[in-house]
Amino acid sequence: MSTSSFKNKCVSQVNCVYCDSLLCTRGMKAVLLADTEIELFSTDLPPNRTVDFVAGCYSTESCKCKLRDIACLKCGNIVGYHVVAPCKPCLLSCNNGHFWMFNSEAVSTVNRLDASGLNLLLWGDLPELEGSEDESPDSLSEEEYLR
């Protein structure tokens, strides 16, 4: 049931608020179950060459998830965290398959539009990405230019 509700959520483009570089194009607005005051944006794909890990793993007091902060690759500011190893309660309760989180204070987001440019792009409209991460035409053409 919970997965279908995710499909009605808007897809957001996530930019670093400090240097305005694009961090990810598949952001989903999420609210932490533990602390509803904190607004987050999550994504299902590892951000491609836009962020890097800082320091080591840590856990919060609310659960046993192993987290690691991520920083914008361009300006070095911390923009969120990656769930390295989710704890069991989290896996069972709030798992939307998103293990990359952006802190809403560190990013600016824009809702994406669908192909017509008239409607908001929803998660249900996105193609399934399983096993096709490396086949994006963008990265292919990028490689061509480098030659």
Ligand SMILES: [Zn+2]
């Ligand atoms: Zn930045």
Ligand SMILES: [Zn+2]
């Ligand atoms: Zn957890």
